[in-house]
Amino acid sequence: MAPKVAVxxxxxxxNVHRLAQAVAEGAEKAGxxxxxxxxxxLAPESAxxxxxxxxxxxxxxxxxxxxxxxxxxxxxxxxxxTPTRYGNVTAQLKQFLxxxxxxxxxxxxxxxxxxxxxxxxxRHGGNESTLLALYNTMHHWGSLxxxxxxxxxxxxxxxxxxxxxxxxxxAGAPEEETLTAAxxxxxxxxxxxARLLGDAPA
Numbered sequence: 001m002a003p004k005v006a007v008x009x010x011x012x013x014x015n016v017h018r019l020a021q022a023v024a025e026g027a028e029k030a031g032x033x034x035x036x037x038x039x040x041x042l043a044p045e046s047a048x049x050x051x052x053x054x055x056x057x058x059x060x061x062x063x064x065x066x067x068x069x070x071x072x073x074x075x076x077x078x079x080x081x082t083p084t085r086y087g088n089v090t091a092q093l094k095q096f097l098x099x100x101x102x103x104x105x106x107x108x109x110x111x112x113x114x115x116x117x118x119x120x121x122x123r124h125g126g127n128e129s130t131l132l133a134l135y136n137t138m139h140h141w142g143s144l145x146x147x148x149x150x151x152x153x154x155x156x157x158x159x160x161x162x163x164x165x166x167x168x169x170x171a172g173a174p175e176e177e178t179l180t181a182a183x184x185x186x187x188x189x190x191x192x193x194a195r196l197l198g199d200a201p202a
Contacts, residue, residue, distance in 0.1 A: 026186030
């Protein structure tokens with residue numbers, strides 16, 4: 001049976017959205033069934049309208065389904081994406097994660113593989129600390145963190161972040177090297193999940 005992977009993200013202007021699509025593509029290539037979901041926007045309309053790119057992205061992705069706890073129940077593995085806010089997870093994704101207490105309390109996340117990806121304005125703008133902060137939740141869940149590490153040379157071509165694919169958005173949209181790394185991360189997550197489910201060779 002194919003592993004089920006939920007790719008859940010928040011994106012303001014589209015960079016994390018593009019990474020999420022690439023992660024989903026990689027997981028699908030590895031044979032997974034994938035749900036791509038966005039978390040709800042919490043910012044006021046006035047803030048969104050103050051940035052044309054933000055408004056354009058909100059309008060362009062309104063048809064992507066919102067993430068629910070049912071998506072977490074459904075999945076065998078998770079990939080979470082977020083921009084960095086002061087070196088931390090965005091309020092939008094954090095609120096979604098904070099709503100998982102009931103599932104956590106009954107052990108729904110124990111031993112489920114999880115990975116993360118991120119974007120900040122520049123390479124040293126908090127990408128690594130945001131991923132580490134994200135993974136704190138997963139430690140409490142008892143999940144199995146599947147970081148890319150340096151398991152493939154393409155990680156170096158994408159900036160060399162062993163914690164998860166990261167993008168310096170000040171340089172523009174994610175380049176192909178970064179998207180390749182995100183696809184690899186999704187593929188790695190799906191492959192390891194299949195092994196844990198007993199559906200793929202070790």
